[in-house]
Amino acid sequence: MKKVAKALAALAVGVSVLAGTVAAQAQDKKFTIALIPGLTTDGFYITMRRGAEAAAKAVGAELVFQGAPEFNPVLQVPVLDAIIARKPDAILIAPTDKVQLVEPLKKAHAAGIPVITVDTFIGTGNYQTGAGDADFPLSYIASDNVLGGRMAARALAKAIGEKGKVYVSNVKPGISTTDQREEGFKAEMKNFPGIEVLETQFNDNDSNKAASQMQSVFARNSDLAGVFGANLFSALGAANGVQQAGQTGKVRVVAFDAPPSIVDNLKTGLVDIAIAQHPAEIGFFGVMSAFAHLTGQSIPTAIGTGFTVMDKDNVAKPEIAQFIYTD
Template identity: 45%
Template sequence: MKTTRLIGASTFAVAALVLSACGGGSSAGTTSSDTGTAGASSSAATGGKNITLMVGVKGDPFYVSMECGAKEAAAAAGATLTTQGPDKFDATLQNPLLDAVAASKPDALLVAPNDVKASVGPLKKIQDAGSKVVLVDTVVDDASIGVSRIATDNKLGGVKAAEALQTLGVAAKGKVLVISTNPGVSSVDARVDGFKEKAAELGYTLVSDTQYSNNEAAKAAQIMSAALAKDPDIAGVFATNLFTAQGVATGVKQAGQSGKVKVVGFDAGPDQIKQLEAGDVQALVAQKPFDIGVQGVEQAIAALSGGSVTANIQTESLVVTKDNMAQPDVAKYIYKSSC
């Protein structure tokens, strides 16, 4: 993975104005526009363009926070934003929505594709029809798709998860487990790769191949319970996203091993923070989805106005613990449930 990029000055300018207004919240078909003085020059340049944000799954606090950033950036630019998303992170559910987007012919599409291969066809159709496509959070294998690709440095996030287990006291030769969502999702696959590489460096023993929850908390809990029944001396677990982390914490708690088995989750939604406060999860690797939403709109506007477009942007992540979660520079990146 490439070295994490610094967020551009224009991103900070927008984010500084609107970060306090972001509270999360997402629903299919919501729109946002602004014709006030803020962003008037951008509005003139882009002529009130229509932008669609296709999130990976509707209602996920990560994507809700991304929508908050995208809404505010679109309003500042005088553009109209429409948000859609499938009820589950599943390409068979998202692709029909993308086909509908193709029919509506937006000026730009910000999209978190559900599969590196299965999402290619619909996105190529949209791009070939003239819409500017910006990939946010996840990507596809076809490098020709997307004028810009914006995502967390997910491999580095996986490295941070392994380092967090070490900080939490999991010693070398300790047994660890990785529970992910589905294979073929670019973001979580990179997190697994980063974690495994660092875990090997730290001398940890993986008790099994990566287990998959299908992005369902209940299934993650079942996997965790079964793993502990088979191997009760598991010392640490890395759960690669929000819903998986919810389920892992539940499984550990049901097994009566809360605190003994160190759990590091990825993402920092409201439920994860509650589990962190309760001691069911010991650390979270938080992404910065608000920033991704802001930058996604900025790159789309640049592409539409003939400005300079950055092909690849990697945003940062940070480790959240019970001890630092109240610090202002950490708390502002905790995901929200509504804008």
């Protein structure tokens, strides 16, 4: 299975990094690794930075964290250019557009700076294939969103006793990450014959619309048992729709992502289950992979990181709570 392969790959990086640590100390060179997030103010990326810093500390590298306040290629490219001018030893970046960031990143590649993309990708996300003009990054390290969708499906199926109707509340088609979550969710639900997946509702990242859609779906399907919100606004909107319909606790809501506010939402029962990504892991593997490459190791072209399933009962436990994103 693909995810097993990825997990093994991750393990391989970890092992090789240990070896690399020794090598680096022998070389006595302090590497500078730049991390450019999609936006600087988001808890997801702040958490990713935390993981990256932990890795940098472990291997004795310096981490530079620079980015734009909004998720926008127009704002990200100047930051990237400035970083390239400083000639770091490696660049980790969450590209804000899979096409528009290709040319700017080529400049880094041309300057001999290795590029690794984290969270999001350029081109197809399949790197080092020798095909296309966007295969030059060494690796794509991100949550395996298909896996995340599958985990959401399994958690929801369990919560509703493996029967009833469910649907996906999604942002809009064409966003790679949320599309993959929906794909994984639907694929996994095929394993539960008692569950019917209704048509996906797209809400344009408008929680007001997501709430109304949930109410409308429920109006037609009184046996609705659950909703999967493919991102935070979709989930909060759907959860409010459930609340307005007076179905809290009856129609289960699964949210993707775990900002600090999710704790409250789980405790009040607004949201039943949250699928937390592991951004710190992404940051950690990002720095480790860069370091491994810089010390002459080969690294996998794709690494998928894992998820944690949170609910009311486990969210207070430290081993679960550690995956809540930093404020």
